[in-house]
Amino acid sequence: MTTAAIAQSVPMLVLYAASFVVVLWAVVDVARRPSVLMTPGRKAVWIIAFVVGWLVFGLIGGALAAVYLVGPRRRLNAGRI
Numbered sequence: 616m617t618t619a620a621i622a623q624s625v626p627m628l629v630l631y632a633a634s635f636v637v638v639l640w641a642v643v644d645v646a647r648r649p650s651v652l653m654t655p656g657r658k659a660v661w662i663i664a665f666v667v668g669w670l671v672f673g674l675i676g677g678a679l680a681a682v683y684l685v686g687p688r689r690r691l692n693a694g695r696i
C-alpha cells in the first residue's frame with residue numbers, strides 16, 4: 616500500500632470511528648431511558664435504526680444518531696415528550 620493510499624484512508628477511518636462513537640452514545644442513551652418516557656417499542660425502533668443504519672449504510676447511521684441526540688433527546692431531557 617502506498618503512502619498516498621494510506622493518507623486517503625485515514626480521514627475516512629477517523630470519520631467512521633467518530634460516527635461509531637455517536638451511534639454508541641445514542642444507543643446507550645435510548646437503552647437507559649425509563650419506559651415511562653419512551654415506550655419499549657419506540658426504544659427498540661431507535662436502537663435498531665441506529666445499529667442497522669451504521670452497519671449497512673455507515674455514515675447514515677451516524678447521521679441518524681446525531682439527529683436523535685439533537686432533537687428527541689433534548690426534548691426527553693426537558694420532559695416535553
